[in-house]
Amino acid sequence: MQDRSVAEPLLALEDITVHYEGKNRPAVQHASIQIAPGEITGLVGESGSGKTTLGLVAAGMLRPTTGRVLFAGRPVDMQERAGMRQHRRNVQMVFQDPAGALNPRMTIGETLEEVLYVHRVALDMRDRAQRLARRDALLDAVGLSSHLISRYPHALSGGQRQRVGIARALAVNPRLLVADEPVSALDVSVQVQILNLFKKVNAELGQTCLFVAHDLAVVRYMCARAYVMEDGIIVEEGYCHKLFSNPGHPYTQQLIQAVPDVKKGLEQRKMSLFESD
Ligand SMILES: Nc1ncnc2c1ncn2[C@@H]1O[C@H](COP(=O)(O)OP(=O)(O)OP(=O)(O)O)[C@@H](O)[C@H]1O
Numbered sequence: 001m002q003d004r005s006v007a008e009p010l011l012a013l014e015d016i017t018v019h020y021e022g023k024n025r026p027a028v029q030h031a032s033i034q035i036a037p038g039e040i041t042g043l044v045g046e047s048g049s050g051k052t053t054l055g056l057v058a059a060g061m062l063r064p065t066t067g068r069v070l071f072a073g074r075p076v077d078m079q080e081r082a083g084m085r086q087h088r089r090n091v092q093m094v095f096q097d098p099a100g101a102l103n104p105r106m107t108i109g110e111t112l113e114e115v116l117y118v119h120r121v122a123l124d125m126r127d128r129a130q131r132l133a134r135r136d137a138l139l140d141a142v143g144l145s146s147h148l149i150s151r152y153p154h155a156l157s158g159g160q161r162q163r164v165g166i167a168r169a170l171a172v173n174p175r176l177l178v179a180d181e182p183v184s185a186l187d188v189s190v191q192v193q194i195l196n197l198f199k200k201v202n203a204e205l206g207q208t209c210l211f212v213a214h215d216l217a218v219v220r221y222m223c224a225r226a227y228v229m230e231d232g233i234i235v236e237e238g239y240c241h242k243l244f245s246n247p248g249h250p251y252t253q254q255l256i257q258a259v260p261d262v263k264k265g266l267e268q269r270k271m272s273l274f275e276s277d
Pocket residue numbers: 020021023027045046047048049050051052053054214
């Protein structure tokens with residue numbers, strides 16, 4: 001293991017084990033990760049390795065069987081609903097399937113306005129004019145034209161829907177974004193556009209992010225540091241360039257081999273950046 005600690009992590013998961021009822025082995029075992037403020041930290045592993053389970057713990061949506069969650073240095077009381085609820089205000093999740101994450105009966109405008117109204121963060125969101133201004137600023141930030149506000153989710157492309165999912169997550173000014181395979185359900189042609197949107201949000205807003213993916217090429221493109229997970233266990237961690245050039249664990253080597261031509265794959269995806277979704 002290398003690069004074990006981050007100076008002052010925004011989020012630290014310490015020795016997390018999650019044992020789902022009825023399963024013989026835990027989905028996550030003694031996992032510790034640290035997320036540095038202002039960075040995109042990767043979590044990569046094959047299907048069933050426990051990435052979503054650990055992401056849900058990070059977001060305060062799943063109580064670990066054992067282990068500690070620290071946010072900005074303070075332990076989150078994961079045994080109490082109130083403690084988890086408070087933590088959830090600091091963290092937002094972006095899911096793999098943007099269609100399932102949006103209410104089909106609400107327009108894009110209504111969806112964003114509702115979040116702004118319910119959370120009433122930052123500006124005085126009781127004032128409708130303020131809400132609408134913030135809604136339009138959010139749409140702009142995620143690269144959506146304001147004429148889409150009256151559309152329903154089904155009338156958007158997958159890429160547009162994921163942009164709405166990101167706008168909705170950003171609406172509450174989260175300190176941490178947990179993105180769980182946010183491009184896996186999208187056409188390859190729009191994947192890079194959405195990856196670049198996450199990068200832009202990170203660079204321009206300083207948004208901290210835990211970025212979950214099964215594709216090591218994507219993690220390398222997105223993150224400076226990453227954790228590699230196999231069968232519920234963090235087997236390796238470190239800077240992505242080192243993970244690639246000098247993988248310490250056979251599983252990481254296996255993941256690298258699973259993406260035979262990483263560079264070529266990404267180049268192809270970058271090309272599609274110039275096509276619109
Ligand atoms: N709600 C649940 N109840 C019982 N077992 C679960 C539940 N959710 C996940 N599991 C099991 O826990 C293990 C880890 O699942 P998890 O979804 O966290 O993995 P993952 O890395 O996100 O996989 P994928 O790449 O397919 O999304 C798997 O064996 C899965 O079957």
